[in-house]
Amino acid sequence: MTKIYSGGHVALQDITVKIQKGEFVFIVGPSGAGKSTFIKLLIREEMPTKGQIFFNGKNITRMRHSQVPFLRRRIGVVFQDFRLLPQKTVYENVAFAMEVIEAPLREIKKRVPRVLEMVGLSHKMNAKPHELSGGEQQRVSLARALVNNPDVIIADEPTGNLDPDTSWEIMKLLNEINMNGTTLIVATHAKDIVNAMRKRVLQLDSGKLVRDEERGVY
Numbered sequence: 001m002t003k004i005y006s007g008g009h010v011a012l013q014d015i016t017v018k019i020q021k022g023e024f025v026f027i028v029g030p031s032g033a034g035k036s037t038f039i040k041l042l043i044r045e046e047m048p049t050k051g052q053i054f055f056n057g058k059n060i061t062r063m064r065h066s067q068v069p070f071l072r073r074r075i076g077v078v079f080q081d082f083r084l085l086p087q088k089t090v091y092e093n094v095a096f097a098m099e100v101i102e103a104p105l106r107e108i109k110k111r112v113p114r115v116l117e118m119v120g121l122s123h124k125m126n127a128k129p130h131e132l133s134g135g136e137q138q139r140v141s142l143a144r145a146l147v148n149n150p151d152v153i154i155a156d157e158p159t160g161n162l163d164p165d166t167s168w169e170i171m172k173l174l175n176e177i178n179m180n181g182t183t184l185i186v187a188t189h190a191k192d193i194v195n196a197m198r199k200r201v202l203q204l205d206s207g208k209l210v211r212d213e214e215r216g217v218y
């Protein structure tokens with residue numbers, strides 16, 4: 001696929017990638033290389049200028065607008081800046097992701113405590129985001145991404161605002177989630193972590209895919 005923004009900037013040029021179910025993939029590359037654009041295309045926040053994107057066999061570039069919520073339900077997204085709702089508690093932030101897809105209340109009551117336990121935050125269920133550390137806030141956003149049991153979790157610089165130890169905690173959690181069968185796509189600048197984890201690495205540079213390596217390094 002190719003993405004040219006309205007100003008004429010070529011953000012991605014003739015990228016062809018296939019990511020299999022259950023894979024863990026890092027996307028690396030310097031600032032401006034096109035990592036966030038790549039992610040935006042996958043979640044249909046942006047449309048490619050040329051080319052097609054398939055998700056679970058469905059052409060998402062042809063998908064009707066009304067079908068986009070079904071796609072978003074299958075994909076959990078985690079951002080560098082957490083994007084939690086400041087007035088809601090930890091529990092409510094995670095529950096909200098289920099409410100918007102109109103999950104039944106009894107499902108919500110069952111599922112939310114379970115994912116909060118998975119990310120180690122049961123004891124902070126009633127706290128507000130501002131009462132949490134950065135790492136804890138990112139774990140809430142991870143719980144929110146997980147709660148609807150997506151096929152894929154896509155994370156854009158999930159450790160960009162965290163110190164090295166906390167970054168490792170989050171990456172270990174992402175790895176556990178992947179071990180449980182969820183596909184993981186993680187854009188990151190965390191060189192040490194990428195080098196230690198030896199996952200598949202896609203490297204972008206000026207919008208081009210310059211490397212695709214199994215068990216790669218940064």
Ligand SMILES: Nc1ncnc2c1ncn2[C@@H]1O[C@H](COP(=O)(O)OP(=O)(O)OP(=O)(O)O)[C@@H](O)[C@H]1O
Nearest residue numbers: 005006007009011030031032033034035036037038
């Ligand atoms: N909405 C937009 N309109 C015009 N140009 C854009 C838009 N979004 C991104 N770009 C440009 O496209 C290029 C790729 O941006 P992108 O955000 O994908 O890079 P990135 O690899 O994620 O960078 P970073 O590591 O800094 O987040 C950049 O040159 C950027 O200025």
